[in-house]
Amino acid sequence: MRFFIVDDSVPIRAMLANIIEDEELGTVVGEAEDGSEVYADILAANGIDLLLIDLLMPNRDGIETVREIAPSFSGKIIMISQVETKDLIAEAYELGVEYYITKPINRHEVVSIIKKASEHLLLQKSIQQIQHSLSGLGLQKQEPHPTTRSSSIFKNDRSSRTRNHPGTSVGNGDLYALINSGRNVLLELGIIGESGNKDLLDILSVMYQSETEGNRSVPSMKDLYEKIVRKRLGNNVTAIEIKKETKAGEQRIRRTIHQAFDHIAALGVTDYANPKFEHYAATFFDYSQIRLKMLELQGKGDSSSAPPRINIKKFIQALYMEAKETL
Secondary structure, eight states: OEEEEEOSOHHHHHHHHHHHHHTTOOEEEEEESSGGGOOHHHHHHTTOOEEEEESOOSSSOHHHHHHHHTTTOOSEEEEEESOOOHHHHHHHHHTTOOEEEESSOOHHHHHHHHHHHHHHHHHHHHHHHHHHHHHHTTOSOOOOOHHHHHHHHHHHHHHHHHHHOTTOSSOGGGHHHHHHHHHHHHHHTTOTTSTTHHHHHHHHHHHHHHHHTTOOSOOOHHHHHHHHHHHHHOTTOOHHHHHHHHHHHHHHHHHHHHHHHHHHHHHHHHOTTOHHHHHHHHHTSOHHHHHHHHHHHTTOSOTTSOOOOOOHHHHHHHHHHHHHHTO
8 A cells, every 4th residue: 555644743744654664554655744735646646545634734734635636536535633623524524534543643543544444445446446347348338438538629629729819829729738748848857746746737727828818928926826726726715715825836836846956956967968957957947056056966065055046937937838849
């Protein structure tokens, strides 16, 4: 079993990880200190079977996070908290949470709950495999594959958008391809598994929509952050929720871009003539800052110097252009 632990307490995360590994219940492949760093695509990319998540966290709590990922997450969710409010627990169960561990952490309770959740998940997977086998034998009616329908929709939308907006550089049907292209660029930058990836890809979608509407100037970072929040939570979201989620999203994006910065600098240290380094170091970042980071990695830099300056807007603009060019 593959586990992901979400809790704003470092000791709690360490305690849970130790229990899981000491009892040979599985492998902890990821951790986060807040729900704002957790999305279904990240869990899927890491093959997560069991998500252990705290109920109360500063930016996005367990309830909000489960509401976000539940429709797409196929694993089991175990809620962890010392809060015993019946309403909150009831809401968690309504969202699909089947297991609950109370704080302070009790080793025997944790082991027992995880074993039950694991057995339940294995049983579900076994049933799904049997159903799949029956479908392959033609013993069950198979529904049309959804990707076939999606492809035809995108094809029709492309011609429609081109007719309505002849001045745009990409058609509406190319949005899916643009996002896939952006995802490939993030992979090249070494950050495909980072929590801010979803935010960056959502920004590409917003920028694409703005361009197809005839807007040639790049929206401000504030507008981009707010638009992806509305895209994710709906137009009825409150101003407080927008401010809260915008701040969390900005932090995720900043951390992710810093990871890309470090990755490219490390690549330059190991292979200065690498074409990937030559391209991304200058296109996505300030080369002088990359050079300072390289010196630091080589032990030649000034340890007391200020942290690297990274232009977030330049990175996002470069990501959008790169994604379009590689379509």
